[in-house]
Amino acid sequence: MRREVRFAVSSLRRGPLLRLVGWSLPEALPAAASGFVVARAVDAGFLAGEPVTGLAWLGGLVLMSVVGAAGTRMVFRWLGELAEPFRDDLVQRVVGGALAQAVAGRADDGALARLTRQVEIVRDTYGGLLMACRGFVVTVVGVVVGLLSVAPVVALLVMPPFLLGLVAFVAMLGLAAQRQREAVLADERLAAATGSVLAGARDITASGTEEHAAGMVAGPIAEQARAERRLAGVAALRTLCFALGGWLPLVVVLLAGGWLVDRGLTAGTIMGGLTYVLFGLQPALQNLVSGVGGSGLRFVVTLGRLLDASSMPTPPAPARRPTTGHDVELRGVTFAYGPHAEPVLRDLDLTVPAGQHLAVVGPSGIGKSTLVGILSGLLRPDRGAVSIGGVDPAELPADQLAELRVLIPQEAYVFAGSVRENLTYLMRREPAAGELDAAVAAVGAELLVARLGGYAGAVRPAELSAGERQLVALVRSYLAPAPVAVLDEATCHLDPVAERRAEEAFAARGGTLIVIAHRISSAMRAERVLVMDGTGAQVGDHATLAATSALYRELVGHWQPTALPAAP
Incomplete structure (x- = not known):
């Protein structure tokens, strides 16, 4: 997995990446300001008997959302400037590898599938991963800044369990990639076994060898079932990581509610902290877990197969030989x-x-x-x-x-x-x-x-x-x-x-x-x-x-x- 990650990171172009990050800042403005706005709307508005003031604060949040939407529009524009050159590089690798094999006298039967299907899978998941990672980083930074401006003590309560869930998720990515690769290979072996059996279905029926044919596919079926169960176990671990990093901070703030009030925090401040958890950290972690844990694994496995195929050792070209005429x-x-x-x-x-x-x-x-x-x-x-x-x-x-x-x-x-x-x-x-x-x-x-x-x-x-x-x-x-x-x-x-x-x-x-x-x-x-x-x-x-x-x-x-x- 490290090879694939290094390849993806090295493919990032500095100019479009900086513009992508720059336009991500206005997009993250609503998440960064949401808790602060809610705190002010509650304390200075609704609880103070000034509903107009509270609505004005919330109206400001709506305006920030409009600014965020403009940022999102520009983010997708610069995303294409990163994803399309990455795809072009992969296409060159696939075509170059296939041509090298052909010149060496070895046909590359899988080149067409890699070019028409696998490259597109990698390109699409590459863009999705960039959006997920970018959104996560920008949102978390904005939430941390917002929490520190509202109540630093809430940040101290929220961030440790959040980071614990994040670290646990990152630690299990290697195992998840291995399980995904096992599932893909098991599926390919099952497809090959069933294809050979189905191709001879008429002869199998005529000769009464259905039991033998079933035995030929029984092993690959059992192997795929084991791979799928292991993959499901990884999905359960992924859900546990999200519960740890996404829901535990909320529980911690609720359990510490009385202690926070004793330290002078207002109801609006506590609600602002909860807002950052519910509408900032949780969605960011959820998008990261689903994006990296789902499409990210397909990205790593498929990109690995592309890189393996393009880096296959090519037999040395034959040496030039003297010829006599051209009979x-x-x-x-x-x-x-x-x-x-x-x-x-x-x-x-x-x-x-x-x-x-x-x-x-x-x-x-x-x-x-x-x-x-x-x-x-x-x-x-x-x-x-x-x-x-x-x-x-x-x-x-x-x-x-x-x-x-x-x-x-x-x-x-x-x-x-x-x-x-x-x-x-x-x-x-x-x-x-x-x-x-x-x-x-x-x-x-x-x-x-x-x-x-x-x-x-x-x-x-x-x-x-x-x-x-x-x-x-x-x-x-x-x-x-x-x-x-x-x-x-x-x-x-x-x-x-x-x-x-x-x-x-x-x-x-x-x-x-x-x-x-x-x-x-x-x-x-x-x-x-x-x-x-x-x-x-x-x-x-x-x-x-x-x-x-x-x-x-x-x-x-x-x-x-x-x-x-x-x-x-």
Whole structure:
């Protein structure tokens, strides 16, 4: 718990925190003055036979409440200045941790839940805890000042039991956090056990193994019940702490009433002291106990899980390795999605010499995108070897792999920013004079760039069509330094003329081009074609495959080409 508290405290920004405290002072004015006003209203007003004077004093308290409401309004404004940067920091940690794990080759399945749910829980409880702690401190200080101004002897009677209850509550927070964490973990284990049983409910019923299935969840149920009972015990201790710090001071003042009168205290003064207890100390302690003891525990547990996930040790990145050219080779590659699944690729051999233009064709779902994942180093084959420049791409550090190959997927990614930023972020250097213009013209994106306002224009992803996003991604990849370009149906949202222009631009760019064909015309433009049929693969040029591959002839027959104008 100490780690989480230190992290939360270190995240406080000094400027907004000082403004928050400053605006808390007028908010605390009614609580600080309530006892004094009641004492004056009783002694100088109602008991003195001057009800108008008493009402005037109470009217002053109403005016102070208006001032306090204005303070509360500003408090919530500056609360956002503290809570939102805290949330942003957590989001960066979650995303950074997930990306680090992905780059290291370890998928982080819980990152989405942490980002969409746990971060919001922590942000909300963080704001609630700030309000509870701030309100407690400001109110207690105001009450102490008010008690000392009304009757210091009452302060001496009230504060010791109040502080005793506060200290007892703080002392039990560690135990409460432990019990809360145990309850969360028990709930997760129960959910996992019941989920596995419910998933096989039909088989359980068919085989008559209900008793065995019930036994599988009996242990987690009993464990969760124990955790909940322990958590309920902590709640009872929390109530006892509040009774000690909130109600015992009231009892002490009432029991000492006669002694206080003998010492010359008036009825109004005693009522003022009771007012401070009932409307100052009690609500402040109640808010602290319920806030810190309830949402505060969820805050500590959830924040702890976020910090654990973001600080997971990341395996060291692989070292840079020397490569020889950029030939792409697969030898005996077999890949299946799971140990009992049918292989998507089986004993595939393929060589793409540096500078060659290869098209990959086959029915939908036959494994073309899986092949792209293996070629690009995103997937590891179950058997066989894959290499770019003589090195397995999955064993290269991310920066070196990016220098060797660029992958353009079907769903092109663009981000909010300028056109220049979207086009050049893979270049790692400033483009030379005319380099951007040449790339845009080669791929055929001149009209799009002009419509967006030139290179300084703003890109709003939601306002671009799928084809326009593909054009942006194609120019970006054309400018990338990688000698191997892989287009995974990266032109499927373009018309045939635009697709032809883009593919011819990449072929003329130099380097190796591998195209997952969306139209058979892509295969007819390639030097070699790889035909995938689910059981094997055949490689050749268009004429050879048209003569020897029935599947290739069928694919050609499904797409009747018409004469296309030459790309400008």
